[in-house]
Amino acid sequence: MLRKGSVLLAVLCLLASSPAGAAEPGQTIISSDYGSLTVAAILQGLFQARFDGSDLDRTTPPDGVVDDRDDVYLNNHYDFALQRARIILKGNLLSPNLTYVFQGDAALAEFVLDARMAYVIPEGEGISTTFSAGRFLPPFSLILPRLVSRLDAINYPLYLFTSFGANSPMQPFASTNTVGRQVGLLLTQKLTPLFQLDLGVFNGFQRTVQAGGWGDDNDPKDFMVRAAVKPVDGLLFAVDFWAGFPNSLDSGVADDPLTPANEYRAAAPFARLSSDPTYQNDSDYFVIFETEITLLDPLKLMGEFVYTHQAVRTRNAATGAQSENGVDSLGGWFHVGYAFKDLLGAGADLEAMARIDYFDPNIDVAENAQMRLTIGPQFFLEGLHSQIRLNYMLGMSQSPLSTDRTAFDDIRHEIWLQAVVEI
Numbered sequence: 462m463l464r465k466g467s468v469l470l471a472v473l474c475l476l477a478s479s480p481a482g483a484a485e486p487g488q489t490i491i492s493s494d495y496g497s498l499t500v501a502a503i504l505q506g507l508f509q510a511r512f513d514g515s516d517l518d519r520t521t522p523p524d525g526v527v528d529d530r531d532d533v534y535l536n537n538h539y540d541f542a543l544q545r546a547r548i549i550l551k552g553n554l555l556s557p558n559l560t561y562v563f564q565g566d567a568a569l570a571e572f573v574l575d576a577r578m579a580y581v582i583p584e585g586e587g588i589s590t591t592f593s594a595g596r597f598l599p600p601f602s603l604i605l606p607r608l609v610s611r612l613d614a615i616n617y618p619l620y621l622f623t624s625f626g627a628n629s630p631m632q633p634f635a636s637t638n639t640v641g642r643q644v645g646l647l648l649t650q651k652l653t654p655l656f657q658l659d660l661g662v663f664n665g666f667q668r669t670v671q672a673g674g675w676g677d678d679n680d681p682k683d684f685m686v687r688a689a690v691k692p693v694d695g696l697l698f699a700v701d702f703w704a705g706f707p708n709s710l711d712s713g714v715a716d717d718p719l720t721p722a723n724e725y726r727a728a729a730p731f732a733r734l735s736s737d738p739t740y741q742n743d744s745d746y747f748v749i750f751e752t753e754i755t756l757l758d759p760l761k762l763m764g765e766f767v768y769t770h771q772a773v774r775t776r777n778a779a780t781g782a783q784s785e786n787g788v789d790s791l792g793g794w795f796h797v798g799y800a801f802k803d804l805l806g807a808g809a810d811l812e813a814m815a816r817i818d819y820f821d822p823n824i825d826v827a828e829n830a831q832m833r834l835t836i837g838p839q840f841f842l843e844g845l846h847s848q849i850r851l852n853y854m855l856g857m858s859q860s861p862l863s864t865d866r867t868a869f870d871d872i873r874h875e876i877w878l879q880a881v882v883e884i
Contacts, residue, residue, distance in 0.1 A: 486610070486846050486883035487549065497552035502884040503610045505545040511538055512874040543568050544879075558582065562597065574642060587654030593647040599661050600649075601685055601701050603751050603765055610848065610881045619820035619831055620767050620792030643683065659687040681706040681742055695756025703747035709774040741783075745771045759802055764795035792820035798839075805840070812839045814852075828859045832869055837877075846883030852876075 487501030546567040553560045564575035577595035584590060600606040604617060645663030652658060663683045683706070689699035747769050754762040769790040774783060798814040805811060814837065821830040837852035853876055857869035 485608070487551070488884070491552070496554040499551050501549040501551070503545055503547040503549070503608070503881065504884075505543075505610065505879065505881045507540075507542050507544050508876075508878040509540045509542070510876045511540075547574075587651060589649075589651050591647075591649040593649065594645075596642055596644045597647075598642055599645075599647055599663070599685060600659055600687055600689075601703060602749050603699075603753060603763055610846075610883050616835060616852070616854065616877065618765065618792065618794040619818045619833060620769075620790070645683075655691050657687075657689045657691075659685070659689075661685040689751075693756060695754065695758070697751070697753040699751040701747070701749040701751065703745075703749075705745040706742040707745070709741040709743050741774050743771065743773050745769065759800035761798040761800070762796070764793065766793040767791070788823050789825070790820070790822050791824055792818075794818040808842065810841045812841065813837075814839055830859045830869070832857045848879075848881040850877070850879040850881070852879075 485501070486503065487499040489497065489499045491498040548565050548567075550563040551561065558581045560579045560581070562575055562577045562579075563573075565572045566574055573596070575595070575597045577593055577597035579591055579593040582590045598605045602621075604621070643661075643663035645661055647659060647661040650658045650660075661684065663685070684704045686702045687699060689697060691697050747767060749765055749767045751765050752763065754760075767790075769792075770787065771790075772785055772787045774785045794816060796814065796816040798812050800810050800812040802810050814835075816835040818833040818835075819830070820832075823829055834855040834857075835852050837850065839848065839850045839852075841848050853874075856873035856875065858871040858873075859869055860871050
């Protein structure tokens with residue numbers, strides 16, 4: 462026990478010796494003419510309590526009792542989870558312009574998250590061109606490119622988690638544990654200090670997530686474009702566009718006993734015609750509008766609005782008839798935070814925040830929208846690279862069982878206590 466206490470004390474002393482106010486976590490281990498290596502780590506834990514509050518009798522047939530089985534959401538529960546245990550290696554090789562980043566997470570079954578190389582071509586003050594290749598988070602939306610420990614909206618917006626379902630074939634990102642990571646190429650051009658353009662092409666989403674998650678179920682690839690304008694420091698506006706084209710599903714083949722590999726609805730793409738083996742492809746388009754305002758420090762405002770359109774093609778196994786179904790979705794979130802600087806000591810800030818999320822997976826259906834309100838204090842020990850976030854989340858969902866299908870009458874209450882440590 463004494464030995465464990467000594468180790469813990471040594472770790473805390475190491476953390477306390479970190480320079481106060483450092484912008485990024487990490488300690489430089491190697492720095493030479495041939496390259497550099499910086500090692501960083503992020504540890505994040507979560508205690509979560511969930512209480513459902515549905516007042517609808519969902520039992521079929523109705524049993525006259527409202528209980529957990531009547532909730533859209535999961536049953537009441539209390540959980541503790543180690544969300545992230547990350548190691549980050551970054552630096553440069555041979556030239557200051559040739560950089561690399563590797564990120565792994567021991568909390569995930571799939572350890573490797575990011576493995577990226579990049580080459581920067583400086584072209585003037587604030588002007589450059591960067592080529593990136595590998596598996597990484599492209600700068601798509603305000604959230605994805607940020608360090609986990611620095612997320613202002615640490616519970617991701619609803620549309621990133623629930624658009625088309627957690628494991629849906631139409632989700633253009635990776636699985637929810639590695640949301641946003643793609644294998645591909647990215648060109649970043651800082652055309653002026655005020656304007657940045659990102660162009661990317663990626664493998665796309667696997668319908669059946671396989672070990673490694675680096676495969677390709679998307680011959681036409683995914684494409685993204687992001688244009689960001691920063692007219693003054695602390696003011697950002699951006700527009701993102703994502704187009705994905707996964708192979709179409711053949712639901713008949715998925716249920717065919719002669720194809721047991723597809724019994725769990727694995728990918729079963731079908732051709733245009735019996736004489737044309739070219740696979741048909743579904744299509745999915747994301748458009749996101751971003752804004753971030755931090756020039757009113759200590760007030761921070763940020764938000765996104767998203768529109769998506771998906772087209773899913775299916776074929777009737779019995780008749781061979783093919784059909785196409787289009788779905789339009791809307792979503793968005795808005796976040797406001799106010800920081801009380803040095804409230805609990807030098808470098809120790811307390812931020813009060815509030816955020817609202819909204820997602821409607823099909824605007825032509827009246828009873829499937831979701832909304833979430835998040836409020837709470839967030840305590841930052843910047844010098845120690847540590848954070849404590851206490852958030853209350855009110856989840857609300859529409860239900861077809863309600864007399865008013867537009868009412869958000871399925872309720873979920875959640876308390877999230879999160880602790881984050883950077884080294």
